[in-house]
Amino acid sequence: MTSTLITVAPTGAESAKSDVPALPTTLEELVETAKRCEAAGAAMIHVHIRDADHRPTLDLGLLRDTVTGLRENTALVVQLSTGGAVTDPFDHRLRVLDAAPDSCSLTMGTVNFGDDVFMNPWPFVTELYRLTQEREVVPEFELFDLGHVFALHRLLDKFGLPYGGKVHCDLVMGVPGGMPGTTDALVAAVNGLPDAVTSWSATGVGRTTLPVALAALSKGGHLRVGMEDTLTLAKGKPVTHNAELVERAAALATLAQRPPMSPDEARDLLNVKR
Ligand code: KMH
Ligand code: ZN
Numbered sequence: 248m249t250s251t252l253i254t255v256a257p258t259g260a261e262s263a264k265s266d267v268p269a270l271p272t273t274l275e276e277l278v279e280t281a282k283r284c285e286a287a288g289a290a291m292i293h294v295h296i297r298d299a300d301h302r303p304t305l306d307l308g309l310l311r312d313t314v315t316g317l318r319e320n321t322a323l324v325v326q327l328s329t330g331g332a333v334t335d336p337f338d339h340r341l342r343v344l345d346a347a348p349d350s351c352s353l354t355m356g357t358v359n360f361g362d363d364v365f366m367n368p369w370p371f372v373t374e375l376y377r378l379t380q381e382r383e384v385v386p387e388f389e390l391f392d393l394g395h396v397f398a399l400h401r402l403l404d405k406f407g408l409p410y411g412g413k414v415h416c417d418l419v420m421g422v423p424g425g426m427p428g429t430t431d432a433l434v435a436a437v438n439g440l441p442d443a444v445t446s447w448s449a450t451g452v453g454r455t456t457l458p459v460a461l462a463a464l465s466k467g468g469h470l471r472v473g474m475e476d477t478l479t480l481a482k483g484k485p486v487t488h489n490a491e492l493v494e495r496a497a498a499l500a501t502l503a504q505r506p507p508m509s510p511d512e513a514r515d516l517l518n519v520k521r
Pocket of ligand 1 (some may be wrong): 259260261328329330331332333352353354360365389
């Protein structure tokens with residue numbers, strides 16, 4: 248392990264633009280964010296988009312424009328969220344693959360999500376997985392809980408490897424309802440990963456961001472950071488641009504003797520379609 252994949256998740260579906268004006272919600276803001284985050288060390292972008300009223304949407308035309316805009320302006324690996332918002336119907340979430348991203352998120356089970364429920368029943372998980380294989384899109388398995396780790400064993404045993412043959416996971420920690428953002432939980436999850444896993448990253452929501460990043464680096468993992476998961480750099484210090492979180496992650500990774508990898512290295516790591 249010589250370098251670190253830094254994924255930026257700049258927007259998410261949970262925060263309102265009116266509450267967080269620094270959240271990139273237009274295509275112009277997203278592209279500007281992507282360029283600055285790439286310069287700061289990000290190699291992949293995890294994308295949720297918003298409509299003209301800054302509300303989460305899975306509109307296919309906007310998704311396609313977003314993939315095009317990011318490809319034209321950056322070299323980042325483009326990963327579209329198939330999680331969307333907790334209110335998005337399954338058919339809209341499946342349709343995300345029609346926008347032909349390099350990668351997509353694929354959550355391995357249902358999880359309580361604050362006061363809501365993020366629904367990922369097994370038949371949906373398997374249908375989405377088969378679709379990624381058919382469309383040649385590399386999934387990133389989102390693991391919010393230890394049970395999701397073992398659901399990944401079941402999925403790979405039954406349906407085989409993803410497109411490209413690599414298996415990349417992201418531990419999403421500290422969601423109220425999922426596994427906590429602690430070193431102990433991270434180690435338990437990583438120790439339970441299937442042998443077929445070739446790389447993994449971790450992200451800690453809210454104040455678990457730093458402990459999770461440090462634990463991930465020391466356990467040999469990669470990093471996901473961004474305003475989807477974290478809105479403050481420290482108590483009372485709001486993030487004013489996603490690049491600040493990427494810069495901090497890059498500094499930590501460099502300190503750990505594992506500097507950020509380039510988008511081309513990330514393409515090799517994940518074996519996305521060229
Ligand atoms: N917004 C959450 C309900 C993903 O992008 O795949 C789901 C989420 C996971 O963010
Ligand atoms: Zn997401």
